[in-house]
Amino acid sequence: MKGLPKGWRIHDGRDPEEELRKLKRRFQAVSDRFHRARRLRSLLRQIRLPALLLTGIFAVVTVLVTLSPxxxxxxxxxxxxxxxxxxxxxxxxxxxxxxxxxxxxxxxxxxxxxxxxxxxxx
Incomplete structure (x- = not known):
């Protein structure tokens, strides 16, 4: 076909705009999964120390109550x-x-x- 630069092709039957939207949705899905996992790891990091402290306090009180006369x-x-x-x-x-x-x-x-x-x- 004349008029197109060398190496360019005509997209027969394909809509480049629709393919671009699909590609953006796939990238967004991957990005969302990554950020969701990152937020979950951050939350677990924040909860870890208080959970350990509460578990330790519970264990100490349980031992003290068990051994008490x-x-x-x-x-x-x-x-x-x-x-x-x-x-x-x-x-x-x-x-x-x-x-x-x-x-x-x-x-x-x-x-x-x-x-x-x-x-x-x-």
Missing amino acids: WPFTTTVRHLASFPSCGLARAIGLAPAYRGDPGYWAHQDEDSDGRSCETWKSH
């Missing part, structure tokens, strides 16, 4: 009184004597075997 609810109250005497008083375990639920050595200021005293026994 007290019933479950008393053990949970005992563990809840660990941070401060205010919490121990709020849940009704203060003052506590050595060996009783609610007694923690770091809350026994004068080492007399009684924690979270409201007044000094001198």
Whole structure:
């Protein structure tokens, strides 16, 4: 056919615009799969540390409750009184004597075997 540059062909029966749209859709599908997988990996990376921490905390509490000489609810109250005497008083375990639920050595200021005293026994 005259008038076309050398190497150019006429697309008989094919629509180049439609083929281009199909090709763009295929590239978009591949790109979408890639970005979906990347977002999922990012989410898993963000969740990993909190999930490990929660699993560790659950394991520690389970071991402590299992090894405790007290019933479950008393053990949970005992563990809840660990941070401060205010919490121990709020849940009704203060003052506590050595060996009783609610007694923690770091809350026994004068080492007399009684924690979270409201007044000094001198």
